[in-house]
Amino acid sequence: MSSIQVEEDIYDVLVIGAGPCGLAISARLHEHTPAALFTDEEHRRFHWISKYGNKMPLKHVRSGKISPPKHTAKPQYKMLVLDADSDSWMGRWNRLFKMYDISHLRSPMLWHVDPLDRDALLAHAYANDRADELVEIRNCVGKEVSKHGRKKNGQRACGRRQEARVDINVRERNDYYNPSTSLFCDHCEKVAARYNLSSDMIRKESLQYLDYDEVKGISIDGEKLFTVTSNKTRRYARTVVLAVGPANVAKIPHIPSMPDGTLPQTCHSMHIAEFPDPIVKARIATKKTTNILIVGGGLTSAQLTDLAIRKGVTKVWHVMRGPLRIKHFDVGLDWMGKFKNAKQAQFYYADSDDERIEMIKEARGGGSITPVFHKRLKKHILAKTLELFTETSLTDAQFDAEKGTWSVQTNPPIDMPAMDYMYFATGIQTDFSSLPYLQTILEKYPIEGRGGFPCINNDLMWNDEVPLFMMGRLAALRLGPAAPNLGGAQTLAITNTREVRSLSFFHHVVAPVLSGPFDGSFWTYFVVQMAQSEPAARHAVLAISSLFESFEPTKETVADEFAIMHYNKAISILTRDTKPCVDTVLLVCMMFICIEFLRGNREAAITHASHGVQLLNSEGHKSRLANTFAQMSVFPLFFVEVGTDFPLLQGDEAADLKNPVFYTISEAQHALEHLSIRIIKLVRDGNAFRLHVVDEAPQEWVLDEQVEAKQDLEAWGVAFERFLAFGEEREDLPTLALITRYRLMKIWIANCFERGEMGYDAMKEDFISIVDCARKAAEYHEVQRTTPGKFMFNVGFNPMLHFTVWKCRYLSLRVEALSLMRRLSSQQEALWDAALMYNVSRRIIEVEHSIDLAGDYDLYDERLPPDEDRVKGFFFRESPEAESIMWDKNAETVYFLMAHPEGGVIYRKDYVRNKDMVTDCGQTFWM
Secondary structure (H helix, E strand, O other), rough: OOOOEEEEEEEEEEOOOHHEEEEEEEEHHOOOOOOOOHHHHHHHHHHHHHHHHHHEEEEEOOOOOOOEOOOOOOOOOEEEEEOOOOOOHHHHHHHHHHHHOOEEOOOOOOOOOOOOOOOHHHHHHHHHOOOHOOOOOOOOOOOOHHHHHHHHHHHHHHOOEEEEHOOOOHOOOOOOOEHHHHHHHHHHHHHHHHHHOOOOEEEOOOOEEEEEOOOOOOOOOOEEEEEEEEEOEEEEEEEEEHHHHHHHOOOOOOOOOOOOOOOOOOEEEHHHOOOOOHHHHHHHHOOOOOEEEEEEEOOOHHHHHHHHHHHOOOOEEEEEEOOOOOOOOOOOOOOOOOHHHHHHHHHOOOOOOOHHHHHHHHHHHOOOHHHHHHHHHHHHHHHOOOEEEEOOOOEEEEEEOOOOOEEEEEEOOOOOOOEEEEOOOOOOOOOOOHHHHHHHHHHHHOOEEOOOEEOOOOOEEEOOOOOEEEEEHHHHHHHHHOOHHHHHHHHHHHOOOOHHHHHHHHHHHHHHHHOOOOOHHHHHHHHHHHHHHHHHHHHHHHHHHHHHHHOOOOOOOOOOOOHHHHHHHHHHHHHOOOOOOHHHHHHHHHHHHHHHHHHHHHHHHHHHHHHHHHHHHHOOOOOOOHHHHHHHHOOHHHHHOOHHOOOOOOOOOOOOOOOOOOHHHHHHHHHHHHHHHHHHHHHHHHHHHHHOOOOOOOOHHHHHHHHHHHHHHHHHHHHHHHHHHOOOOOOOOHHHHHHHHHHHHHHHHHHHOOOHHHHHHHHHHHHHHHHHHHHHHHHHHHHHOOOOOOOOOOOOOOHHHHHHHOOOOHHHHHHHHHHHHHOOOOEEEHHHHHHHHHHHHHHHHHHHHOOOOOOOOOOOOOOOOOOHHHHHHOOOOOOOOOOOOOOOOOOEEEEEEOOOOOOOEEEEEOOOOOOEEEEOOEEEEEO
């Protein structure tokens, strides 16, 4: 250690490995607009600004503001790269490709190291008139499939799950060519030159020791640093990136009679210095018969076999332990290209790393060779220069020093001559826990592993405290089966992995469930599209995705730093724009409300909604999002402390409320949303009188508004019946949800100023309709084998079923409605907590009927509770001003508001069962 030099400068980033992954991550750290996070149009704009923007004033399109020229330098990382094999980029890669005489890569055009453009390698080929160096990957895209075959495949996939429809898009066939080795290397050099990643930043040194702790005399204010010790120098860094490929040393499999130590006339494919070996070359030169043994089932073994025969070896004996697998790539086509999202989503959302490692093993399936090399091997077999043995293992080998040959035994036995040389193309077994330079890190900051791969976090870090990043194969449990290949380097090149994962998670998991039973195109299409063009929307999507993934209503909220960071970025972008587009503001406002729902912040959600309603009212409903925003503007009327605390969304003055006509289910939904706002506002206005807080009866104009709203609602019902009559019989979720909401509005508008509870008994048919629709919705989910998501932005069936349980005094109906709450509800709908609603609903039944639902009772008892036993309202604080707001997830005490026998009301204190575990008929609710 005395000869080790010490550099006291602190590097921002120290990359271990100068191969494709090392180059990819180094380029990515210097690219401010990676391909996965910015559209082509944004790239053109940003790079024009980057090139010319500092030299001339810029006029902003929306605001008209003119920015003067400025001269700013982008901050760069202080970086260094260590590589054990070479002091230049791709040193070992180039050496092995030259050694194996590989003319073309196995990977497609879309796998490369350029962070700027997904199609950069293809563009490089055309820009330099080198398209003739591309070899088409046949029988991959679908051009060779007959018309009959394509039709049959399409019919087979129709209506199935998404993974059944995954295929390579025929329009993207340009991606499915193999680039030549020289083309790929030239492109890598171009990428390195663009970001000034010269060979001066690479040191030919091997890593020997790694530690992460405070360094006395180096650290400032106790900052932890990496101590990186190579075979020549000790350095310090804030961040270390391991881009070391398989990491472990290539080893020849142990065979009983083979001696330990260096083996004569034997070599692993990763250690070949000259091919064939000089001993074999000498025998070829003297015209002697030569036999070599190649062990392995992957593409490298096939390449060595083909190369040996072309170099003049008399005969190659090729042995592989498994079957001969013919594949275009190491992973299946369904893991490739732009359309790999379904498989990647399944991988990202796996419940555990045990499940992921099994998916990796299944996707890769052991060694395989390409159809091109399979064709070559068959030609050699026909020429009697190759003997190929599958499902055969090497059991013993003994070396005859006098003759200079190996005697080999196999299982099953094969009659083969003595071998002049043995090559083992058996790959490298990755085991991060055995790497010498990681032992100190493992002792101080232990983490688990699966299949030799480390269980790092979603940011590819060792853990949240240690900024040691894993690239390539070591990141397989986070990147997927393609991590060991160029696909892993390409993923690292284009973006931050956490952001890719979050965007994919939003698209495949979050967006489809946010709208509940209604049309989800706003989230699945409009938001996803806007996220590609509006930075504020993109950051909001990332925040929602992260919050949704970690959302657990029954647990205390934990600060999500990733989500908060992107939430703040979205707010910052929006506030900096002096004249933003109204549609953009309303869109991001909706997303901010969703973020606050997931965070459980009632006040902030209402504030965002209030700003959105005020903006929409001022714009006169000119926005494309006017109808969508109407759906959202219903929720604040339930959650504001006082009904007058929230601005009322104005309806469309051009709408015919007396004789509406609907052509689509969406038109009917939007019309009912506006009616619901009016009706719920009346209900909130009548609360003080209805609950005996004040004795002053509603004013005449309020009663007139009740009559008018009732007439408009009846007109909506007639129009909706007319709409349903002219179409096919509809019992889909949107229709069932609209009928349920319509019936509920009828009940509310009829009783919003009634102090007694007996009026609800006359609405039995409406309660029956609500329960029937909810039952059909539950059956629909069961037939489709779907369940509501854990969170829903829009209101689904649960609040309506809760009100049915509360106000319907027919025991059998309300018990069924209670049961349907469990079958249909998300864990949270907007701000309504499903467990709290269920528990309160259950207690209301038990209180009003004097029964215990966990015990024996007569379900078909037709006696209705007397008015004094009925719950008029409830709240969770000892104050009559506090109304029944279903957002207090920690509520344990409930105060039921009930009629006093001598007039007025009384407050009955009761208790809500532990919401983490509510038993009902032997089943557990919301574990």
